[in-house]
Amino acid sequence: MAQATPLEGLTAIVTGAGRGLGRAEAVELARLGAAVVVNDLGQPGRDGTGDASAAPAEEVAAEIRAAGGRAVAHLGDVADFAQARALVQRAVETYGQLDILVNNAGILRDRMVFSMSEDEWDSVIRVHLKGHFNTTHFAAAHWRARAKAAGGPVHGRIVNTSSEAFLAGSAGQPNYAAAKGGIVGLTTSTALALAKYGVTANVICPRARTRMTEDVFAGVPAHGEGGAPGEGKVDPLAPEHVSPLVGYLASPAAAQVNGQLLVVHGGMVAIVERPRIAAKFDTVKESFSYEELDGLLTPYYAERPPDETFAAAEVLSLGRG
Template identity: 55%
Template sequence: MGKSLDGKVALVTGAGQGLGRAEALYLASEGAAVVVNDLGASVEGEGRESKPAQAVVEEIKAAGGKAVAHGGDVSSYDDAKEMIDLAIKEFGDFHILINNAGILRDRMIFNITEGEWDAVVKVHLKGHFNTMRHACAYWREQSKHSGQPAYGRVVNTSSEAFLMGSPGQPNYAAAKAGIVGLTTSTAQAMAKYGVTSNAIAPRAATRMTEMFGMDKDEFAPENVAPLVGFLASPAAERISGQVFIVWGSQVSLLAPLRIEEKFETKGRWDYPRLADAMQPYFDKREPVTDGFIVKY
């Protein structure tokens, strides 16, 4: 029996270690040829080192797979194009984009600097946009040329930090929320070209989460990779615009945001009527934890 990703070509960003490495190895083990991108930066996004990406390429090749390294920066629009061009040049086509590269600059909203804000939004949100922009242009052109749907799969990396409003991560939570908006917008825009776009909110024991002392088995990045592989596969062609929380042996599908309560009046609302409607509602509403979203 063939493997689920035989003949497919993938790019995994930030794949020199942690979640990206596990995802690249998994895609390769399922038959995909992989561009292993990694800047080789610190958790804060500083420095540059080509060894981590190259080491993952060697691991894939040693296991009989196909891979090539790219040491570019996802926050660069031109580097992102180069990554996809490299996939096409080396392996003849491009099918799967796994956006994973990320950094942290944690700080409370009242202390965060402009630079800390910009750096995180640039790597996560703009980094996701950069690769998606070039990948989607390629797939749209391919589909228009052939008159058939292309094969395109985007798997983005969001975070529960956004769902929970992580207080020490205003930059990161905002970027991860933006990634969900980018994911669903792209899902809508690219459906007619045969492209799906989904996001995961993973939990894994990596250098990024070292301070939490997470159990290395339960939170192994390898527990996250199979969902990414599945979403990249032909079997997932009808799954798009979705967000999944994934860790250990659990995969949870998020429901769309829903209206909790509708307040209506005759004509335009005014202050007294808004106060009459809102105050009693919020007075009796306990702060509740609804699964993962803390409501105040």
């Protein structure tokens, strides 16, 4: 990794990087030249259960170092405010500063809304949404202080992880879909707040075959249609399809990309526009009555083609990040 690369001299944190998407992202950022703090709580259950273990993060950090890169492991729960602070401090103390934050850590506790317990709701919101906020808070404070000391913008990049489940709904994941929608709102607000400091914040909706999605993608061929290992075909849902976009968004080349939502999987990147008005109705009186709304909205929805986004919910909900 001695050759000059886009992220040379920069430091990155990747949360939930002991496995799956986070691991692929950490390895890619290191390949592009960044020093990486590999964060993971190391619990064996995708629902966030089991004893914490430093082993997954340590293994990824060792893999990066074996390839000639720089990496340290961090065992910590990003949903804990103090531990998120310690994570950012670890990056600054080890490498001098923080330049890139990739929020990926998450858990699943799926249940239909009428069966979901309070704990199942709270735990998913805590890890996904609060976890994204905690690390963002401390990274943003670090960049703001650096920008003030430097008297101008610094290089700061946030890449957050949402899911298509928030776009189209996911019947058995009300907690997950709500958290992922909240992450988009957090990202766009952060993008506006930090732009003057040279910091960008973007959010991706990835599809990838990981332990989080092992049941969802069980029927999708791992080596392309009709393919098999050794035939030169690449798994269309490999996490390595996602990590190059994260590397790009973390780089100086993406300085003009801010507050954006991108869907990525299997050699495809789609840029999602913010919601636009589909139709508009004005009352002919001072205010609407029930009868007037019935006369306007009922025929509108009766004649309108099925909502493509909503109709695609079953397919798009496969995009659990």
